[in-house]
Amino acid sequence: MTPVDKSAVVKALREMSSYLQLRGENMFKTRAYDVAADRIAGLSDDLGQLVAEGKLTSLPGIGESIGQKISEYVTTGHLSALEDLKKEYPPRILELLEVQDLGPKKAKALFEQLGVGSLDDLEKACQKQQVRALKGFGLKTEEKLLAGIALARRQQSAGSRKRLGDVLPIATELLAWVQAAPGVKRASLGGSVRRMKETVADADIIASAPDAAKVFAHFERHPKVAAVIASGESKSSIRLTELDLQVDLRVLPDEDFASALHHFTGSKAHHIHLRSLAQERGYTISEWGVHRLGAAAGAKQEKGTARHEAAEEKLPIKEEKDLYALLDMEYVPPELREDWGEIEAAQKHQLPRRLVTAEDLAGNVHAHSTWSDGRDSLEAMARAAKALGLEYLTVTEHSQTSGYAGGLSVERLKAQWEEIDRLNETLKGITLLKGVESDLLEDGSLDYPDSVLAQLDVVIGSIHQRYSQDEDAMTRRVLNAFDNPHLHIWGHPTGRLLLKREPAPLRMEEILDKAAKKGIAIEVNGCPERMDLAPEYVRQALQRGLKLVISTDAHSVGELATHLPFAVAAARRGWATKADVLNALPARDFVKRLQRV
Ligand SMILES: [Zn+2]
Ligand SMILES: [Zn+2]
Secondary structure, three states: OOOOOHHHHHHHHHHHHHHHHHHOOOHHHHHHHHHHHHHHHOOOOOHHHHHHOOOHHHOOOOOHHHHHHHHHHHHHOOOHHHHHHHHOOOOOHHHHHHOOOOOHHHHHHHHHHHOOOOHHHHHHHHHOOOOOOOOOOHHHHHHHHHHHHHHHHHHHHHHOOEEHHHHHHHHHHHHHHHHOOOOOOEEEEEHHHHOOOOEEOOEEEEEEOOOHHHHHHHHHOOOOEEEEEEEOOOEEEEEEOOOOOEEEEEEEOHHHHHHHHHHOOOOHHHHHHHHHHHHHOOEEEEOOEEEEEOOOHHHHHHOOOOHHHHOEEEEOOOOHHHHHHHOOOOOOOHHHOOOOOHHHHHHOOOOOOOEOOHHHOOEEEEEOOOOOOOOOOHHHHHHHHHHOOOOEEEEEEEEOOOHHHOOEOHHHHHHHHHHHHHHHHHOOOOEEEEEEEEEOOOOOOOOOOHHHHOOOOEEEEEOOOOOOOOHHHHHHHHHHHHOOOOOOEEOOOOOOEOOOEOOOOOOHHHHHHHHHHHOOEEEEEOOOOOOEOOHHHHHHHHHOOOOEEEEEEEOOHHHHHHOHHHHHHHHHHOOOEHHHEHHHOOHHHHHHHHOOO
């Protein structure tokens, strides 16, 4: 049985309370849902079990009616009472209740009298001065509401980080749309999306064109735009129907493009450090470009000319690398711009010569087919890998303990070898390597006898169950696994699921030390929910001389391609080069380097 998602139950109960308040239900009724939500949130017992045993109402604060609703939600995934309420209102009406000074009564009046159904609607109504005309509102309230909207937006964006894996495809789609706008010369993604950070708050696009207004008009016409939040002279912000994602577009003259792109790529920490270096040399760096504080400053200022116009000489920055060159530094790729030592390294010309790219890879590591929980046949996976120009694909199904994921028994594993042999004979230009993704069992032992493991080309060991172990037990589990000479690769090492599950508690330095001693390769897993290992650990691994495998963990033909950029990005953010990556090697060398016995 899958565990019950308590937070979803809590959210549903709170929404029930909010909708009932909007409807004007009495406080005792609505409070009951909040009390129940608190109760479930703080519950240490297994909710699924309480429901199964019909013991919900034994909890203080949960009565018959709410108990039934919780059971309904837990068992069916639906709450019909909530779904009915939602039908009565626009989909984003509850945003109104997040605005300070806006209680349910006022929200109800705004909806019923002005049709206000979202923050964006409310803002427009305030701007059109419609709100002040309502009974019980007035000018003061209108002003307060506008301030409250701004605050609510800030809170929304802080609390609503999204996975890069969800944002990147749509941001790329928007970028292509902008590139096709009238007059656009250059355009690029910016912000944390360009730095390929695992989670992002919003998306940024920077473009150059002679007439910004035309580009904004085109941008705001994209079919996925839900609302235009702000449209100014050099910036337009929209909210998309997908992911509720905010996208900011800045359009500048082409001569300002590179410095603006640099500015809006971040990170803040990288910029602060750069700006102090620039200052020492008599430059200023800002979103308006790089300026030299000129000697003519004094004379001009006497005449009362604004310092910005007269005292500073604007320096031409055609490309981002010109900006770094001005500071006698190597160009710093966006993925490294975190002030994690990249500035010092760039000053000493000691950045990695060239970070690894997808094109460097000869083989795709970590793939599942219909033999375990993949969606496509082995043959389809092999043909797709070949079509991607790869030389080999490692077949690594789940192991026997992962019964829920179709893990293979020894017999099934051996049966798969026959299919692999047959495919290797018939398919030209692609080699399937025999492997497995073995569970690391509770004590760190692998999921097959050594005699079986010894016959495999590629053995990945991953933790899939018992995430509740404490740091000692979890660390020991991994350290023990490394003692098995048949283990080659530590798979999705920390087990984190972005925005969902924290990394397992592990003493990472101790583990990486042992991996280095034992010659275990470290996986950088490109599943967009994982992007595991995190960049700081990739770097620690590389500093110990460990080798990486850049893997897709593909469960379908499509994922062979779509997961790859996230694995490559995670490796690049950890400063990896081609030489650090084992699956950049041809098949024979790859297998040879993995073997430890
Ligand atoms: Zn796995
Ligand atoms: Zn896997």
